[in-house]
Amino acid sequence: MAGGARASSSSARREVAFRRATEADAYELARRMFLSGERVDMQALATELGISRATLHRWVQTREALLDRVLGDLADEYFTRARRAATGAPDDVIVAVAEGVARATIASGAISGFVRREPELALRLMLRDDASVRRVLVGRLRGVLQDVLPDEAEGLEGFAAATVQLGLLLVWPTLVAGDEPSGERVAEICRALLAGARAGELSGGR
Template sequence: MATTRPQDARPAPAEDRVTREAALAAARARFTAGDRLDMRSLAEQLGVGRTTLYRWFGDREALLGEILAGMSRRTFQQATATTPGVGAERAFTVLRDFMQTTADYPPLRAFAQREPGPALRVLMADDGAVTGALREGFGAVFADSRMPWVGPQLVEVMVQLATALQWAPIVIGEDASIDRAITLMKGLAHPPQAG
């Protein structure tokens, strides 16, 4: 019969049991429940040090950005999968559905209204995860719509326009200006004139 040495009987440190993915899932669950995401309480819940969370994600806003970027990608996939048609009409229907779904999502809306500064930084940071996910989503929508003239620069303008007209009003307690954003994006997306 083998004997167990005392050091073999000790459980592994908590940081060895909790993965980055598990921490991201726990943070996402807190956000989805409408709770304020706090690095200290998340670390306590997971049984890891705050330094581990900072090493995995950077700061709180970077963690929120990663959560919201993932949600954005899934929302784009859903809107794209459920919208029939082709061409520009379909592209703008997908974008409208995406914007309306995200604007109406209670945890995201509550975050924007409860913490306007951090929310706008997370949602609109030029080099942030959310803006990156939006560039991907808008770019894919226009690529699928057979609108090759809508290139990366125009996609960038539309992402900034849509984000500003969606989230700035929500932050100040008004309705998102989705119809206005769609109208302006349609104006920008006209095909080049031959001649």
């Protein structure tokens, strides 16, 4: 898997070499570097693209902002796959989606490698209020609520934010500690929070 991603990264770089690089190329190359297990280094990225570091920063702002976008897009992909695989009663679909995203994150060699290399940055990108991962997952989970529980969705306003926050807190710090998080535990928390939201125990959240 990693070898294939590394080959794709090299192919992307050769393609860019034959034309003028664009902002989209910068993001795509950073994403491929991340997925291949490489450290996304701004100078190396600029060199591969044949542009100055100043141009790269103008396009993507900071390295942290670039990685935030990469991680947010990966979270969206994991959610899409989990949603397609989730079947059954509405509550089961919601729980299966949460567990599926957690399991995909846990299984990602690129993410675990990133966490080991840069634990402080990884936690900041996962847990801050404006993190793309948090924003994407909360928005997508609210969409699932509208799909499968349209009559209840408004009353479950706080559920999505609470589930994402607790899921991230369970998965990411555990990865940083070098342990393996539990997708089943995420599913249990999700089901308990759903019951709490129905009982009016969760306030609305972002």
